[in-house]
Amino acid sequence: MNPRFPETAMPIALERLRADTPGIANRIHLNNAGAALMPRPVIEAMKDYLTREGDIGGYEAAGEAAARLDGVYDSVARLINARRDEIALMENATIAWQMAFYALSFQPGDRILTTRAEYGTNYVGFLQVARRTGATIEVIPDDAQGRLDPVALEGMIDGKVRLIAISWIPTNGGLVNPAAEVGAIARRHGIPYLLDACQALGQMPVDVEAVGCDMLSATGRKFLRGPRGTGFLYVRRSVLVTLEPPMIDHFGATWVARDRYELRDDARRFETWENNYAARLGLGVAVDYALDIGLEAIAARCAILSRRLRDGLAAIPGVEIRDLGPGPSAIVSFTVEGRQAEEIKRRAAEKSINISTSQPSSTLLDALARGLPTLVRASPHYYNNEDEIDALVELIGTMRG
Incomplete structure (x- = not known):
């Protein structure tokens, strides 16, 4: 559990919020740190x-x-x-x-x-x-x-x-x-x-x-x-x-x-x-x-989904989670041994999964200090469901198979 955002916060009405999000019919959108899907209103x-x-x-x-x-x-x-x-x-x-x-x-x-x-x-x-x-x-x-x-x-x-x-x-x-x-x-x-x-x-x-x-x-x-x-x-x-x-x-x-x-x-x-x-x-x-919706409820939902994604990815041999700090946010960065970030992004797009990459130049001092390559960046949001998280984890698993 993310201690900053307790999961006892009010639950969100997921199905209503997904019905408000037309883009989910076209893609699994895990690029909310880039640009989220706008709701219908x-x-x-x-x-x-x-x-x-x-x-x-x-x-x-x-x-x-x-x-x-x-x-x-x-x-x-x-x-x-x-x-x-x-x-x-x-x-x-x-x-x-x-x-x-x-x-x-x-x-x-x-x-x-x-x-x-x-x-x-x-x-x-x-x-x-x-x-x-x-x-x-x-x-x-x-x-x-x-x-x-x-x-x-x-x-x-x-x-x-x-x-x-x-x-x-x-x-x-x-x-x-x-x-x-x-x-x-x-x-x-x-x-x-x-x-x-x-x-x-x-x-x-x-x-x-x-x-x-x-x-x-x-x-x-x-x-x-x-x-x-x-x-x-x-x-x-x-x-x-x-x-x-x-x-x-x-x-x-x-x-x-x-x-x-x-x-x-x-x-x-x-x-x-x-x-x-x-x-x-x-x-x-x-x-x-x-x-x-309520920002506490949103934060709690983001914590649940990002933890599920991190746990799923971390269980795959050769995948390294690159996030720092306690209680991390809903931005999940990782690398896959033997695979370039852009290749992973392309393979995800072929499966209609939107993710992104983070170039070393965007945070150069951190990249130099930690020896970071281009990272894969996935960022779920409250309107995503667990099946969408699992779809990305499954895809990454096949790339290590």
Whole structure:
């Protein structure tokens, strides 16, 4: 049992949720860490809105749906226990993360603290800023189980630490970093804390007050089951008022005089005027859908399925589970002796099973430290059933036969 998500949580209505998921008729979808299957209400909300745009015009459809579009901020805020004025809706999580990171200022000697398993996109941002400003990047040591070590982090803190930025759940496996313990340290020392929650959101409860992050980036397409091209940025109110976005337009800032502008007083200063309203509505429906099920129930179901998958794979000779940490998430990474990850992905696709791979370059420091090749990545979600898990295990078993 995953101790963070007890299996005594309310059971989910699996058959109803599967009936809501048209994609299961076509594939066994175990690539939810890439892009989950959208539920029918999300798909229908987007289709209906696009039809309306075609019928009456884009601006007019947006005006007609203004209340529903505005309500997305309330839904996202409720999902992460934030205030609506702390939420900016973005095109994706990368832009959300970049808008927060590049709004910070760095000077020579400033220190950026991050993790060994940090996502490649984030890390190249660190490298660029270090090159431009003279800031340095330092990796927080891991503990004996492979998680970020809070004790080691505490020992690294001094007056030069400008930012702590970590991925809660890395892209290359089931590791769950102790985000709340990091938050407690950051708050105690008054250090900005940027949390990449892309792989956490939608498969487990996310509470920004409990975690203590100042900024959080997330996507809609993964475990939240929203559309691609959606994401959001959370910025704590006390931090928000100190940040100027790296880029602005006349939505995020009002042109008030010939030589002066004024930023919005909420997180939407990080947004731009034009966006995909159909996708935003889809994101809002996906958030409400997850809230209706309950994140504790979702987390418990994910723990059951991922444990079944790990146990099944581990029983096959030549299969090595590559996940680190206690209570791993619903991202299961593994290798098969004598088989390349891309071959396994291709063989699975031939059986209508969707899985993915994780390249060393996506988490380069971790790959170098552990000597990791390209990994196979399977990521079940609550709407999967046990037969689908067993189908992948059986396939891998035949590849070792």
